[in-house]
Amino acid sequence: GAGVSQSPSNKVTEKGKDVELRCDPISGHTALYWYRQSLGQGLEFLIYFQGNSAPDKSGLPSDRFSAERTGGSVSTLTIQRTQQEDSAVYLCASSFRFGGRDEQFFGPGTRLTVL
Amino acid sequence: DQQVKQNSPSLSVQEGRISILNCDYTNSMFDYFLWYKKYPAEGPTFLISISSIKDKNEDGRFTVFLNKSAKHLSLHIVPSQPGDSAVYFCAASAREGAQKLVFGQGTRLTINP
Numbered sequence: 001g002a003g004v005s006q007s008p009s010n011k012v013t014e015k016g017k018d019v020e021l022r023c024d025p026i027s028g029h030t031a032l033y034w035y036r037q038s039l040g041q042g043l044e045f046l047i048y049f050q051g052n053s054a055p056d057k058s059g060l061p062s063d064r065f066s067a068e069r070t071g072g073s074v075s076t077l078t079i080q081r082t083q084q085e086d087s088a089v090y091l092c093a094s095s096f097r098f099g100g101r102d103e104q105f106f107g108p109g110t111r112l113t114v115l
Numbered sequence: 116d117q118q119v120k121q122n123s124p125s126l127s128v129q130e131g132r133i134s135i136l137n138c139d140y141t142n143s144m145f146d147y148f149l150w151y152k153k154y155p156a157e158g159p160t161f162l163i164s165i166s167s168i169k170d171k172n173e174d175g176r177f178t179v180f181l182n183k184s185a186k187h188l189s190l191h192i193v194p195s196q197p198g199d200s201a202v203y204f205c206a207a208s209a210r211e212g213a214q215k216l217v218f219g220q221g222t223r224l225t226i227n228p
Contacts, residue, residue, distance in 0.1 A: 004158065031214065033214065035216075035218075040220065041220055042119065042121075042204060042217075042218035042219050042220045042221060043159070043204065043206075043216070043218040044218070045215045045216065045217070048214050048215065050214065056214070056215070058215075059215070091158055091159075093158070095214075101147055101164070101208070103161045104161070104216065105158075105160075105161075106151075106158030106159045106160070107158050108156060108157050108158050109158055
């Protein structure tokens with residue numbers, strides 16, 4: 001079956017503009033995660049959604065970042081008033097269950113460049 | 116503060132020999148550890164994991180060792196193959212908030228023919 005897909009694969013934007021990044025998780029997966037990888041760094045947790053529960057937003061770096069998950073499937077990560085330090089690869093992952101230690105399957109990422 | 120550290124940004128190994136990738140962690144609450152492999156322009160893919168109740172887990176050519184007293188884990192690949200050339204990330208999670216993986220910076224492994 002299809003894996004996790006993300007769009008766009010690349011996004012170049014000007015400082016101050018808003019951007020939306022999309023994630024389509026694996027069908028049937030109830031948990032969805034967003035991470036980002038800045039240059040030379042490991043993946044940094046941003047937010048996760050599990051079923052119908054309130055999302056864990058503890059990793060979001062500022063209130064310019066928000067995410068939603070519609071219908072328990074597709075998720076959108078929005079960054080408002082982008083800054084140059086937001087430049088990174090944004091990765092989405094999904095897993096079958098929430099809780100436990102289920103394997104997280106990652107998408108290919110969206111490379112965001114803020115000029 | 117970097118809770119999971121991979122101090123070697125790169126490693127070069129001859130084909131057929133053993134590759135050893137190292138990872139250190141500082142948070143004593145971590146009880147589950149994973150290794151992910153990443154090719155360029157692709158997302159990381161799960162390789163192998165280990166629970167803190169074990170000190171070794173083996174899957175084919177891949178073995179992960181955990182030394183809890185030293186807060187250190189390592190991934191052994193033997194024999195190394197050219198297709199193993201990739202970036203390897205170590206990750207950890209705690210029982211509380213188990214869904215949140217904390218990743219190291221990654222080690223780029225190159226297998227030379």
